[in-house]
Amino acid sequence: MNEAPNIFALKGITKQFPGVTALDHIDLDIRQGEVHILVGENGAGKSSLIKIICGIYALDEGEMYYQGAPYTPQTPLDAIKAGIRVVYQEFNLLPFLSVAENIFFEQLPQNAGLVDFTSLYRKTQSVLDEVGLDVSPKTKVEQLGVAQMQLIEIAKAISSASKVLILDEPTATLTPKEISRLFEIIDRLKRRGVTIIYISHRLQETFEIGDRITVLRNGRKVNTCAIEDVTVPEIVTMMVGKEMGAEYPFEASIQPGKEIFRVENLQIRSSHAPISFNLREGELLGIAGLVGSGRTEAMRAIFGADPKLSGRLFLHDREIHVASPKDAVQNGISLLTEDRKRQGLILDMPCYVNITMTDLTQVSARGLLHHRAEVSAAERLIAELSIKTPSVDKWVRFLSGGNQQKVVLAKWLFRRPTVLIFDEPTRGIDVGAKFEIYTLLWRLAAEGKGIIIVSSDLPELLGICHRIVVFSNWKIAGEVERSDFSQEKILSLAYQEYINHTPLPIREEARP
Amino acid sequence: MRAKNIAYFLLREAGIGLALVVLCIIFSIFAPRFASVANLTNIFTQISINTVIAVGMTFVILLGGIDLSVGSVLALCTVVAGLVITNEALPVPLAIVCAVLSSIAVGMACGFFNGFVTERWKIHSFIVTLGMLNIARGAALQISGSRTIFSFPSAFNQFGTETLFGMPYIFIIAVVLVLAGRFVLNRTVFGRMIFAIGNNEEAVRLSGHNPSLFKIAAFTLCGVTVGLAAIMYMLRLNISSPILGVGFELNAIAAVVIGGTSMSGGKGSMVGTFLGACIIGVLNNGLLLIGMGDFTRQMVTGAIIILAVIIDTYRAKISVQVAA
Numbered sequence: 001m002n003e004a005p006n007i008f009a010l011k012g013i014t015k016q017f018p019g020v021t022a023l024d025h026i027d028l029d030i031r032q033g034e035v036h037i038l039v040g041e042n043g044a045g046k047s048s049l050i051k052i053i054c055g056i057y058a059l060d061e062g063e064m065y066y067q068g069a070p071y072t073p074q075t076p077l078d079a080i081k082a083g084i085r086v087v088y089q090e091f092n093l094l095p096f097l098s099v100a101e102n103i104f105f106e107q108l109p110q111n112a113g114l115v116d117f118t119s120l121y122r123k124t125q126s127v128l129d130e131v132g133l134d135v136s137p138k139t140k141v142e143q144l145g146v147a148q149m150q151l152i153e154i155a156k157a158i159s160s161a162s163k164v165l166i167l168d169e170p171t172a173t174l175t176p177k178e179i180s181r182l183f184e185i186i187d188r189l190k191r192r193g194v195t196i197i198y199i200s201h202r203l204q205e206t207f208e209i210g211d212r213i214t215v216l217r218n219g220r221k222v223n224t225c226a227i228e229d230v231t232v233p234e235i236v237t238m239m240v241g242k243e244m245g246a247e248y249p250f251e252a253s254i255q256p257g258k259e260i261f262r263v264e265n266l267q268i269r270s271s272h273a274p275i276s277f278n279l280r281e282g283e284l285l286g287i288a289g290l291v292g293s294g295r296t297e298a299m300r301a302i303f304g305a306d307p308k309l310s311g312r313l314f315l316h317d318r319e320i321h322v323a324s325p326k327d328a329v330q331n332g333i334s335l336l337t338e339d340r341k342r343q344g345l346i347l348d349m350p351c352y353v354n355i356t357m358t359d360l361t362q363v364s365a366r367g368l369l370h371h372r373a374e375v376s377a378a379e380r381l382i383a384e385l386s387i388k389t390p391s392v393d394k395w396v397r398f399l400s401g402g403n404q405q406k407v408v409l410a411k412w413l414f415r416r417p418t419v420l421i422f423d424e425p426t427r428g429i430d431v432g433a434k435f436e437i438y439t440l441l442w443r444l445a446a447e448g449k450g451i452i453i454v455s456s457d458l459p460e461l462l463g464i465c466h467r468i469v470v471f472s473n474w475k476i477a478g479e480v481e482r483s484d485f486s487q488e489k490i491l492s493l494a495y496q497e498y499i500n501h502t503p504l505p506i507r508e509e510a511r512p
Numbered sequence: 513m514r515a516k517n518i519a520y521f522l523l524r525e526a527g528i529g530l531a532l533v534v535l536c537i538i539f540s541i542f543a544p545r546f547a548s549v550a551n552l553t554n555i556f557t558q559i560s561i562n563t564v565i566a567v568g569m570t571f572v573i574l575l576g577g578i579d580l581s582v583g584s585v586l587a588l589c590t591v592v593a594g595l596v597i598t599n600e601a602l603p604v605p606l607a608i609v610c611a612v613l614s615s616i617a618v619g620m621a622c623g624f625f626n627g628f629v630t631e632r633w634k635i636h637s638f639i640v641t642l643g644m645l646n647i648a649r650g651a652a653l654q655i656s657g658s659r660t661i662f663s664f665p666s667a668f669n670q671f672g673t674e675t676l677f678g679m680p681y682i683f684i685i686a687v688v689l690v691l692a693g694r695f696v697l698n699r700t701v702f703g704r705m706i707f708a709i710g711n712n713e714e715a716v717r718l719s720g721h722n723p724s725l726f727k728i729a730a731f732t733l734c735g736v737t738v739g740l741a742a743i744m745y746m747l748r749l750n751i752s753s754p755i756l757g758v759g760f761e762l763n764a765i766a767a768v769v770i771g772g773t774s775m776s777g778g779k780g781s782m783v784g785t786f787l788g789a790c791i792i793g794v795l796n797n798g799l800l801l802i803g804m805g806d807f808t809r810q811m812v813t814g815a816i817i818i819l820a821v822i823i824d825t826y827r828a829k830i831s832v833q834v835a836a
Contacts, residue, residue: 305718329720337718346712348778357708357719360701367700411719 004031007067007164007195008053014061015048015219017401022048024219025062030164035186035196037206037227040216040239046199049216050166053197054079054086067163080106083163087153087170089291093141100124100137103156123159130188131155132181146292147174154182158189165189166197169291171205183209201291201456203232215239236487239459248463249438251446256283256466259317260450261333261419266311268294268301272474274311279419279450284441286461287454289471289494295454296338298471299421303335304328315418329358332418336408336425338454344408347397351389352378354396354407358415381410385440402433409440420444421452426460438464458487473497527827528772528787535791539798546801549678556683557748559793561741563686563786565760566767567693568623568737570785571730573768574697574710576777577630577637579731581644582738583760585622587753588652589615589742594661594752597668604665611668616739622648623735627728637731645761652754661752672747682744687786689737694782706730710777766813767792770820772827791816 008030015023023045030036038046051057053064055073064071066082073079079086093102100120101108109116109123124137133151135144141152150170157165167186171179186196186209200206206213207227215222215238222238260281265274275298279285289295301308304322313320320331328335337343345354355378356363363373378392387406389399396407405425412420422441426434441451441464455461461468462485470477470493477493539546565582572579596602597611626644630637674681697703705726708716713723746752771788773780795816799809 303718324722325718326720326722335718342712343714343718346708346715348711349708353704353708357716357721360704364701367702369699369701369704415720 004033006030006065007032008071009065010049010053010062011064012062013049013052013059013064015045015052015057016060021219023052023059026216026219026221028214028221028224030195030197031212033190033193033195034211035190035198035209037210037213038197038199038216039201039203039206039213039235044216044239045219046216047168048219050086050168050197050199054084054166080160083161084166085157085160085162085164086166087150087157087168089169091149091153093149093152095142096140098137099128099135099139099141099144099152102141102152103127103137103159105156107160127155127159130158131185147178150174151178151182154185158185158194162194164195164197166199168199169201170198171200171202179205203235207232248460249435249442250464251442254282254442254445257281257448260315262314262317263302264312264314266298266301266313267309268297268306269474270309275476277469277476277479279452281448281450282445283467284445284451284453284465286465286468287452287471288458288461288468288490289477291456293471293494294474295471296423297474299335299423299452299454300337302328303333303421305335305337329415329417332416333421334358334412334415334417334419335421336412336423338423338427340404340408345396345404348395350393351382351387351396351399351407352392355381355411355414358411362414377414378410381413385410385413386436400429400433402429402436405429405433405437409437413444417449419450419452421454423454424456425453426455426457434460458490462487462490470494525772525781525783525787527823528770528784528791532787532791532794535794535798539794539801543798543801546798551797551801553675553678553680555793555797557680558797559789560680560682560686561745561748562760562763562767562792563789564689564737564741564744565764566771566785566789567689567782568734569761569764569768570693570771570773570780570782571697571706572637572734573765573773573775574706574777574780575727575730576710576713576775577727577731578641578765578775579623579626579637579734580641580761581622581626581648582734582741582764583757584645584648584652585619585735585738586742586745586757586760587755588622588648588655589618589739590746590752590756591652591656591661591754592618593742593746594664595655597664597746598661604667608665608668612743615742616736619735619737619739619742620732621735623732623738624728626735627731630731631724631727649754656752656754658754662750664746664750668747669750672750682747685740685744689740690782690786693785697782702726702729707778710779712778763792766817769824770817772820772824774824788820 006029008028010026010028013023013026013028014021026045026049038049040046048057052059055076055078071082073082094105103124104120109119121137128135128137131151131154133148133155135148141149144152154167154170170182174182186198190196198206198210210227212224212226213230213235214224215235217239257280259278261279263278264276266276267274272294287295287299297306300306301311302313302322304324304327313322315331315333320327322328322331322333325335341347346357352374356374360369363370363377375392382389382392385406387399387403387410389403396404399407425437429437441453445451453461453465466482468480468485468490470480470490472494475497477496480489480493536546545551565586569579569582593611593615596614597607599607602610622644626637626641629635629640671681676684697706705716705721709723709726716723745756767788768780768785769775769788770791771780771784771786773784792813795813796809799812804812
């Protein structure tokens with residue numbers, strides 16, 4: 001491959017968050033007109049790096065050069081003006097406006113101060129043709145499906161003459177047909193000289209379109225290589241790191257006992273098959289699957305946080321009825337949500353308030369709170385989980401991510417549940433805190449509790465679970481026992497429902 | 513730890529207290545009559561009703577809600593209580609008791625309605641209580657035939673003017689309610705849930721609670737305080753009328769906001785609300801004494817409310833630093 005000039009040169013990029021070094025002296029060159037793949041586990045630093053490039057975060061150390069000149073974006077607008085566009089995982093669309101208005105929101109064609117709708121719709125139609133989306137420019141965005149919204153985001157990004165297009169997990173919600181359409185678009189943009197930075201967890205697909213690939217791990221760059229020089233397993237090894245054995249504790253002495261919890265024919269959407277699985281005492285059950293495969297939704301429905309269409313739950317072989325989180329908690333089921341800041345914690349209240357929130361009856365009598373009982377209960381759990389906080393009065397907002405997650409854990413331990421469901425328990429926390437959380441999971445298992453762990457971090461599930469249930473497109477694609485664990489097996493199950501039961505398109509050299 | 517708590521207390525409540533003291537000093541200088549016993553008693557009487565309503569309003573605003581209907585509901589309560597108390601079929605002591613209970617019951621029912629509709633259909637309380645503002649006013653006019661009701665029993669009228677150690681009874685009732693409200697907020701499970709829901713309702717729900725129950729209870733409680741305030745107003749004026757209480761919601765909200773409670777919920781205190789009500793009362797009285805007209809007074813009060821909110825944004829920043 002002939003060496004194109006660099007459009008981006010990043011030197012020693014460092015970004016600190018309280019308690020976590022998100023990026024640690026990253027050097028990275030992006031060549032003009034290439035498709036540069038960025039991979040890494042959750043929390044490896046991909047998103048932080050993108051946010052620095054597009055002006056959302058300020059960097060703590062390091063320099064950026066864009067087209068040969070120093071580049072210091074202060075706001076996202078600076079990045080847009082420089083020709084850098086990002087398509088985020090989450091949508092930034094205005095649901096009640098039309099497709100056309102959304103795509104050209106920043107540059108509506110005007111005529112004497114009025115929107116020139118004729119020209120707007122004509123321009124929109126040509127962009128829609130380009131991304132291959134067959135909807136009217138006048139359609140309201142709220143009427144579109146998720147995949148269509150994703151394509152609208154892409155259409156929005158390519159509507160302006162951008163030089164760099166950053167795609168953050170663009171295929172998470174797309175079907176194989178739409179993905180191949182997207183790859184055609186990427187190919188066309190590349191021929192037009194647009195540089196593309198492409199972030200994805202789906203390693204196979206990145207091999208189809210990438211020129212070079214950079215692997216990040218724990219905020220550091222592991223390597224950048226030309227795509228034809230590496231294989232999927234090599235990339236996985238780089239992402240996971242060599243010390244995998246030590247990273248995940250597994251206690252062979254703790255073996256699951258009898259069944260304590262069973263889900264039968266749970267249905268959340270009428271269009272999908274019902275879900276059934278069980279959980280045993282002292283078992284760590286992993287739930288794997290791609291983002292958007294219905295894992296989180298299933299767990300929320302079990303907990304009563306969202307409504308379900310049908311399904312029965314059994315605890316110790318006795319049917320329980322869960323219509324709200326209150327019912328679930330009273331039956332001894334707890335859910336540690338994915339988004340701890342918005343759903344798990346009351347950030348602007350002290351640690352002890354958060355911890356006792358799950359069961360105020362323990363620290364009150366006839367409606368009156370016993371402050372001393374609350375504080376001593378909180379102090380006990382803070383010591384037990386070694387939560388680093390100057391006092392129980394400290395607002396949770398001021399703790400580090402790992403310690404916040406431990407406060408969430410503490411509040412559920414305070415309730416003494418039978419079944420604990422963890423949704424992404426280690427997302428965004430550093431390695432040391434992760435290890436402590438795994439150790440705690442094992443301690444709970446040793447006490448005979450049933451533990452369900454939903455995670456996008458496959459090595460984590462492979463490392464700590466007894467058994468993994470794999471979700472694929474809102475179905476359970478299969479169950480794998482620890483003796484049969486392998487990354488390939490679980491990934492192929494996870495993709496199963498997306499590719500109509502045909503084998504995964506793994507390249508020859510990628511096979512072990 | 514103690515020192516930090518004291519600093520925090522100073523920022524939240526003592527600052528408002530300090531402003532109140534400064535206002536009193538200024539008025540004493542420019543209007544010698546201000547500091548007289550007669551005038552201070554007058555102020556105590558004037559702020560009592562607003563204080564009681566503001567106690568209830570504090571619960572609602574701490575949840576991130578609002579109750580615009582309190583003024584109209586107060587009128588409805590006075591009308592119902594007025595009809596009961598003037599009912600000649602009842603012996604006087606029983607009539608008084610029934611009047612008090614019916615006023616509280618009416619306030620409670622209206623508050624429950626506000627809370628229930630807000631929660632059952634997830635409508636913003638601004639809209640629901642705006643509807644109730646009209647419903648209650650209309651009902652008051654309907655029930656009373658748009659007439660003022662008077663000639664209450666003399667025992668009732670007399671109690672309104674009585675004092676204990678120079679303090680009007682209705683002011684003592686208001687202070688007791690503030691203390692009770694403070695106790696409920698800081699020491700009970702209910703109060704804890706109010707703060708927690710105001711901060712992060714979803715986290716509370718996912719912790720296994722039903723926030724709707726607490727929210728409905730808070731609106732109901734606000735209605736109860738309105739029912740009480742209605743009786744206190746009748747003690748003061750010795751009349752019931754369907755046109756009483758116009759604009760009372762704004763005074764109560766102003767007291768809560770000047771007292772440092774955040775309109776988005778989750779942060780605030782009952783003592784702050786009381787001090788806020790005192791500031792409004794002192795301003796109204798003091799500005800009148802130094803010769804300011806009605807219209808100018810209204811403008812000044814409005815400016816003070818805005819100023820209080822501006823100061824609060826700084827206070828929030830500093831208290832975050834203290835907590836860190």
